[in-house]
Amino acid sequence: MRDVYIIGTGMTIFGEVWQSSLRDLYVEAALKAIGDAGVDHIDSMYVGTMSSGLFVGQEHIASLLSDYLGSGGIPSTRVESACASGGLSVRQAYFEIASGASDIVLAGGVEKMNDGGDVTYALATAADQEYEAFHGVTFPGLYAMIARAHMHQYGTTREMLAEIAVKNHENGADNPHAQFQMKITREAVLQSTMVADPLRLLDCSPVTDGAAAVILCSEEVARKSGHPLVKIRTSAQATGPIALHARKNPATIPAVATAAKKAYQAAGTTPEQLDLVEVHDCFTIAELVVLEELGLFARGKAGQAILDGQTRRSGKIPVNTSGGLKSKGHPVGATGVAQIIEIVEQLNHTAGKRQIEKARLGLAQNMGGSGGSCVIHILEGLS
Amino acid sequence: MIVPRYSREIPQRMRLEAGKCENCGYLAFPPRLICPECGHKDFSNVALKPEGKILTYTIIHVSADTFSTQTPFPVAVIETVEGARLTAQVADCHPDELAIGKKVRLMTRLIQRESRGGILMYGYKAVLIR
Numbered sequence: 464m465r466d467v468y469i470i471g472t473g474m475t476i477f478g479e480v481w482q483s484s485l486r487d488l489y490v491e492a493a494l495k496a497i498g499d500a501g502v503d504h505i506d507s508m509y510v511g512t513m514s515s516g517l518f519v520g521q522e523h524i525a526s527l528l529s530d531y532l533g534s535g536g537i538p539s540t541r542v543e544s545a546c547a548s549g550g551l552s553v554r555q556a557y558f559e560i561a562s563g564a565s566d567i568v569l570a571g572g573v574e575k576m577n578d579g580g581d582v583t584y585a586l587a588t589a590a591d592q593e594y595e596a597f598h599g600v601t602f603p604g605l606y607a608m609i610a611r612a613h614m615h616q617y618g619t620t621r622e623m624l625a626e627i628a629v630k631n632h633e634n635g636a637d638n639p640h641a642q643f644q645m646k647i648t649r650e651a652v653l654q655s656t657m658v659a660d661p662l663r664l665l666d667c668s669p670v671t672d673g674a675a676a677v678i679l680c681s682e683e684v685a686r687k688s689g690h691p692l693v694k695i696r697t698s699a700q701a702t703g704p705i706a707l708h709a710r711k712n713p714a715t716i717p718a719v720a721t722a723a724k725k726a727y728q729a730a731g732t733t734p735e736q737l738d739l740v741e742v743h744d745c746f747t748i749a750e751l752v753v754l755e756e757l758g759l760f761a762r763g764k765a766g767q768a769i770l771d772g773q774t775r776r777s778g779k780i781p782v783n784t785s786g787g788l789k790s791k792g793h794p795v796g797a798t799g800v801a802q803i804i805e806i807v808e809q810l811n812h813t814a815g816k817r818q819i820e821k822a823r824l825g826l827a828q829n830m831g832g833s834g835g836s837c838v839i840h841i842l843e844g845l846s
Numbered sequence: 847m848i849v850p851r852y853s854r855e856i857p858q859r860m861r862l863e864a865g866k867c868e869n870c871g872y873l874a875f876p877p878r879l880i881c882p883e884c885g886h887k888d889f890s891n892v893a894l895k896p897e898g899k900i901l902t903y904t905i906i907h908v909s910a911d912t913f914s915t916q917t918p919f920p921v922a923v924i925e926t927v928e929g930a931r932l933t934a935q936v937a938d939c940h941p942d943e944l945a946i947g948k949k950v951r952l953m954t955r956l957i958q959r960e961s962r963g964g965i966l967m968y969g970y971k972a973v974l975i976r
Contacts, residue, residue, distance in 0.1 A: 584910040593855055594876065595933050597969065598957060599906060599913040600921045607904035608923055615902070615946045657918075660905040660941070708923045708931040713902045 464561040467695045468685035469842070471500025471678035472804040477792035478642040480672040485519050485575035486531045492674035492797075493532050493571050500678035501688060506565035507538040511552030511572035512796035513545050513831075517585035519578045528573075545589035546745060548572060549675065549799025550829030550838030554698045556679045557840075566684050571676035572801075574794035582670050586795070589832035591706040603667055603746065605707050605833040607659035610748035612714035614661070617763030619751065621661060625652035626769050627747040628665050628789055634776065635786020637816040640801075642671055642792030666747040671792035675800035677807070691811045691846035696824075698840050699726035705835030716749075716834035719756035726826070726839040727758075734758040737780065737841075738822045739809055741802035743830045744787040753828055754782065776819060784809060784817045799829035803840060810844030852960070852967055859969035860954060862896060864930050865889035873930040896952035896970070898926040905941045912958050920944055924952070924972055937971040949975040 473495025475488050483491070489510065497505065508529060516522045529539035544551045549572030556570035576582055587596040590605060613619045629649050635641035647665060655664040685692055703718030704710055710717065727733060734757060742757070744750035754765040759780055768774065774782035785791045785805035788798060806825035808814040823844050830837040857863040858876045865877030869886035875894065880887050903922035906913070913919070920936040922944070936944060937955060950972035957969040 581911050583908065584912070587910055591933075596910075597967075598921060598933055598935055598971075599909055599916070599919060600904075600933055601906055601909060603908065604904045604906045604921055608902040608921070611904060611946070612902040657905075657907045659907060660918075662904075706933070708901075708933045713923055 465563055466682045467557050467560045467679055468682060469677050469693045469695065469803070469807050470680055470685050470688045470690040471496045471502070472676070472807055473499055474640050474675045474801060474804060475673050477640060477671050477673035477794060479577050481577065483672065485515060485521060485524070485573060486528060488575060488672060488674035489528045489571055489573040490531050492573070492676040493569055496569065496571070496676035496678050500690070502567050502678060505534065505537065505567050505569045505678070507559060508532070508534065508569040509552040509555045509571065510539065510541045511543070511548035511799060512541060512574060513543060513548050514585050514588065515575070517588065518580045519575050544836045544838070545831030546743065546795045547799055547829045547831035547836045547838050548796040549801070550827065550840065551700070551799065553677060553679070553800060553803055553840060554700060554838055557695055557698045560679050560681055566681045568679050569676060570679055570800060571674060572797040572799060573674035574796040575672050576670045576794060577672050589705070595706055601659060602833070603659035603662050606746040606748050607662045608707060608713060609752060609833070610661055612712070613748065613752065616714050617766070619766045621653060622649065623766035623769055624666060624747040624751065625649045627744065627750050628652045630769070630775055631744060631783050631787040631789040634784050634817060635790025638786045638791060641786045641790050642669055643790050662746055662748065668745045668788035668793035671794040673792060673794035673797050675797040675804055677800060677803060691844065693807050693810050694843050694845055696732070696841040696843045697726050697729040698838070699723070699729060700836070700838045701725065702836050703834060705832050707833050714752070716752050716756055716830070718834050718837040719753055719828065719830060722837040722839045723757045726841055730841045732824065732841060736824055737826050738824050739781040739784055739806070739819050740826045740828065741783055741785060741805050742787070742828045743798070744783060744789050745793060747789070750782065750787065753830070757826070757828065776817065781819050784814065784819060799827070799838060802827040802829055803842070806842045810842060811846070849965065852965065862894040862952065862970065864892055864894050866892045873928055875930040875932055894926045894928055894930050898924045898950055898952070900944065900946055900948045900950060901925050901931070902946060903936065903944050922972060924950060935971045936974065938973050943974060951975055
C-alpha cells in the first residue's frame with residue numbers, strides 16, 4: 464500500500480442555502496478543492512450522500528455530479544453509510560490511491576436537506592425501518608435513549624451534555640464556515656424546546672445544506688505540488704447493529720471502539736498522542752459517548768472532564784475545534800469530509816482563531832445512524 | 847408500504863415469534879438466518895412471552911409526519927423475560943410514571959396508518975404492569 468496525502472480542500476457555506484441545488488453545492492466544493500490543490504485533472508471521484516433520493520428525489524448522482532463537474536467521463540462512485548457517507552467517500556479514495564490504481568482522486572460529500580422533504584422521516588431511514596422507525600422512534604429519540612441509559616449507569620447529568628453544546632458553539636463562533644457562528648449559554652440549552660426527552664433542541668445538530676471536498680494524491684504528486692504535507696496515517700472502519708435494541712448495552716456505541724482500535728493499531732499511535740479530534744456530535748450525548756469509545760476518557764468519566772474544560776481549545780484534548788456538527792452544521796453526507804478539512808487546516812496551521820498550537824496529529828471520527836457504522840481517519844502534518 | 851411488506855412481519859408483530867439458536871440459545875427477534883453470537887444456522891421458532899422490563903426510554907416530542915398527531919409519546923427499549931430485545935411505544939401512561947427497570951406487558955395495538963392506502967398496521971406496544 465502506498466502512502467496517501469491530502470493537498471486540497473473545498474467547502475460551501477453550511478446552512479439553509481436556498482439559492483443552491485444539490486448539484487451546485489457539490490460542484491462548488493469540488494472546484495474549490497481542485498483549485499486549492501492546483502491539479503490539472505483528477506483520475507476519479509467519489510460522492511458521499513445519505514439520501515439524495517428522499518431529500519431531493521434524485522438518485523444516480525455520481526454520474527450527474529461528474530457531468531456537472533465537467534470531468535470528461537471519469538469514473539464516479541456514490542458511497543452511502545448514512546451520516547458516515549462522507550468519511551466513507553474519503554476512505555474509498557484513500558484505497559484507490561494506496562493501491563496504485565490512481566494518483567489524484569476527488570473525495571466529496573453533499574446533502575441538500577432543505578428542499579421540502581420530511582427530514583425527520585428521511586433521517587430515521589438510517590435506523591431499522593421495520594423494528595425501530597415503524598414504532599415511531601426518531602433519531603433524536605434513539606440518542607435520547609442512549610443518553611437516558613448513560614445517565615442511569617454512570618450518573619451523567621444534563622449539565623454535562625449542555626456544556627458540550629456550549630463548547631462547540633464557542634468554537635463555531637470562530638469558524639467562518641459554520642452555520643451558527645454564535646455562542647450559547649448553558650441556560651439556553653437547558654431551557655430550549657424538548658425534542659426527545661432528555662434531549663432538547665440545542666442538544667441537536669441542525670438541518671443543513673452543504674458540501675465539502677478534498678483532493679487525495681500519491682506522495683510523488685504531493686511533493687511536486689509544493690503544498691504542506693498532510694499524510695493520512697490510517698483509515699479504519701467498523702460496523703455494528705443499526706438497531707439500538709440489538710446492542711448489548713444501550714449506553715455504548717461499540718462500532719466506534721472497534722474502528723478506533725483498528726485505527727490506533729494501524730497508525731501505531733495511542734489516544735494520548737493525539738493533538739486534537741473531530742467527533743460526530745450529531746447530538747451532545749454522541750460526543751460524550753464517542754470520547755469514551757475512542758479511549759480518550761474512561762467509561763463514565765467524559766462528562767466530568769467536559770465540565771472541567773478538558774475538551775476546550777485550551778484543554779488536554781481539544782474536541783471539535785470546528786464547532787462540530789452542532790455549530791458548524793450537519794449536511795449528513797458532507798460531514799465526514801468537512802471534519803477532515805478541519806483537521807487538515809489545523810495541521811497546516813491555517814485555522815485562524817481556532818488554531819491549536821503545535822498540532823501535528825489529528826483524528827476524525829464519523830458515524831452513521833445510532834452508531835451502526837463508524838469511519839475513523841488519523842492525519843499527520845509533516846511540514 | 848405494499849401489503850406483502852407488512853404481512854410478512856405479522857408473525858413478529860402479532861405473535862412475537864423469534865428464532866432461538868439451537869447451539870447457543872441466542873434469541874433472534876426478528877428471526878435471522880445465522881446466529882450473530884456463534885455462527886450456527888439452525889433455529890427453532892419460539893413465541894416470546896409478552897412480558898419484560900424497560901432498559902431505556904424517551905418521550906418523543908418531534909416526530910415524523912406519520913406520528914405527528916400522537917406527540918408526545920414514549921418509546922422504550924424492552925427486554926423480554928427470556929432476554930430478547932425490542933423497541934416499542936409505551937401506551938396508556940403518564941411520562942412521569944416511566945423508569946428504567948419498570949415491568950411491562952406487550953399488547954397488540956394500532957401502530958400507524960399507511961399514508962396513501964390507509965392500511966391499518968398493527969403491532970406490539972408496551973403497557974406498564976401496575
